Amino acid sequence: MNADPTLELSGAGVRRFTRRATAERADTSWLTLGGDVLSALTTAAVVVAVFGGAFASLRERIAARPETGSAVLPGELTALVAAVLVTAAVVALLSRLGPVSATPATAAWWLPLPAGRRGLLRGELRKVGLVAVVAAVVVALPVVLAAPQAPSVPEVSVTVAGAALLALAVVGGLVVLQAGGRTGWVAPVTGALATVVVVVPAVGGTLVDGWDWVPSAPDVPLPLLIGVPAVLAVAGLVAADRVSDRLAAGALRERGTAVFVASASALSLDTRELGRALGTPVHPPRRQRSWSWVKEPWQAVVAGDLAVFSRSPWRWGQLAIGTALPVLAARTRGLGEVPGLVAVAVVIGWGLAAVALGEPSRRAHGSPAADRAMPLSSQDVVRARAIVPLAGMALVCGVSAGVVGLGWEWAVLGVLTAPAWAGAAVRGGYRPELDWSGPVLSSPMGAVPTSVGVTLVRGLDLGVLGTIPFIVALLLGEAPQLLQGIALVVAAGLGALAVGTAQRRSS
Incomplete structure (x- = not known):
């Protein structure tokens, strides 16, 4: 170490000393590091080429199919909606996890030091910026490739670069809000924006016979198109660096723990623990409710599920998005002509709604004390817990299917599919924890239990099977x-099977 204490107790000095100490104990050479970088770049290039070829092939297949009268939305608009939806999710995730945080090791070794916090956290700011840039590229690239006209290389480069610079500007703004303790509104606002962006085009594409407006990039000079995002990115990062010394140690430690748990859960494919780390808060009620209709113990279970669900505003947004996604796909030119793509949107949308309605079951699985205090058997509790998902999925599937097919018979088919998804919501909520006591598999992300696949699809599997008639x-x-009758038998059987397996897991 350098003998000058002012250098060693500066943030840059501490980070420099940590890098040197890590390098001295590392067994990785520069040749190995260069090979890893080359491998990563090659993988990225292959992924881009595969995506580009897939989008070009899909564009040709869609252009060869005859247009349907019900598909009125331009593909560019739906691609923009998808980009906004993913961007809102990433911004909400960054606001909930930081964006700047301190890992347990950083909180234990660096934060107590009498060193400038700005220099200590500068490395974390760089990491978050890199993550934001990668996310922006992943979001912007499909949007550009989804254009009806094949884009040129300069167009793709300019769009992706602009998205990356805007992502850096957003990170800087979030850090400034974090320093002032004002990030609490970001996730609700982005969630509301995502809901509006998905629902409004779906409703407009259903009610309007033709859609004349097509989103297009503004005709501005190339230096201005890159210069404005670059200025915003530089200003945001400079402002974030200047206010980083105001970040409280307690908040950094808390968010760093959440990041650590979320990262470990993602690498081990433990979606339950990941949901707990990123879970939305349950707000207290604004007014007292009498619940005068509760007379029986099973009604108390239903009332508790309604209370949990109604106090999570984002769950209502999930229901709205889950209802609108299939409609958006069916009303989009190109997607509406390919039933397979509409079916994928149906599974994603209804699965999202089932995840939202499974929130009470997940909470009951994590804290079973309240259920065990009820004068009901575990089987009766699980049966009562399926009532709210059944009613919610009947509404979601009925409305979504009726608008997709533009007919009452489609709405009936959607309602008849609801029992399978309701059972999937309960079955997924009571799915077991990952079993680390048995054998494990080696994966690129690390060791995972051999039963991880069964745990991941538990609940979703029966919901997808119940959607086959639709x-x-x-x-x-x-x-x-005839298909409606088959759907009723299949969905009822799968729903009963899902609730029965959840009962055995609960007991």
Whole structure:
């Protein structure tokens, strides 16, 4: 170490000394590091090439199919909606986890030092900026490639570069808000924005016969198109660096712990623990409710589920997005002509709604004391817990399917599919924890239990199976009564199976 204490107790000096100490004990050479970088760049280039070829092939297939009268939304608009949806999710995630945080090791070794916090946290700011740039590239690239006209290389480069610079500007703004303790509103606002952005085009594409407006990039000079985002990015990062010394140690430690838990859960594919780390808060009620209709113990379970669900505003947004996603796909030119793509949107949307309605089951699985205090058997508690998801999924599936097919018979088919997704919501909420006591598998992310695949799809598997009759109707272009009867039998059987397996897990 350098003998000058002022250098060693500066943030840059501490980070420099840590890097030197780590390098001295590392067994990785520069040749190995260069090979890893080259491998990462090669992988990224292959992914871009594969995506580009897939989008070009899909564009040709869509152009060869005849247009349907119900698909009125331009593909550019839907691609922009998808980009806004993913961007809102990333911004909400960054606001909830930081964006600047201190890992447990950083909080234990660096924060207590009498060194400038700005220099200590500068490395964390760089990491967050790099993550934001990668996320921006991942979001912007499909949007550019989804354009009806094949984009040129300069157009792709300018768009991706502009998105990356804007992502850096957003990170800087979030750090400034974090320093002032004002990030609490970011996640609710981005969630509301995502809901509006998905629902409004879906409703407009259903009510309006034709859609004349097509989003297009403004015709501005190239230096200005890159210069404005660059100025915003520089200003945001400079402002973030200047206010980083105001970040409280307690908040940095708390968010760093959340980041550590979320990272470990993502690498081990433990979605339950990941949901706990990123879970939305349950707000206290604004007014007292009498619940005068509660007379029986099972009604108390239903009332508790309604209370938990109603106090999570984001869950209502999930229901709205889950209802609108299939409609948005069916009303988009190109997507609406391919029943397979609409079916994928149906599974994603209804699965998202089922995840939202499974929140009470997940909380009950994590804290079973209240259920065990009820004068009900565990089987009766789980049956009562399926009532709210059944009612919610009947509404979501009925409205979504009816608007997708533009007919009451489609709405009936969607309602008949709801029991399978309701059972999937309860089954997924009571799914077991990962079992680390058995054998494990080696994966690129590390060791994972051999049963991780079964745990990940538990609940979703039966929901997808219950949607098969509706997918068949999409392929046929109609929803006959025979198919409705088959859907009722299949969904009822799968729903009963899902609740039964959840009962055994609960007991």
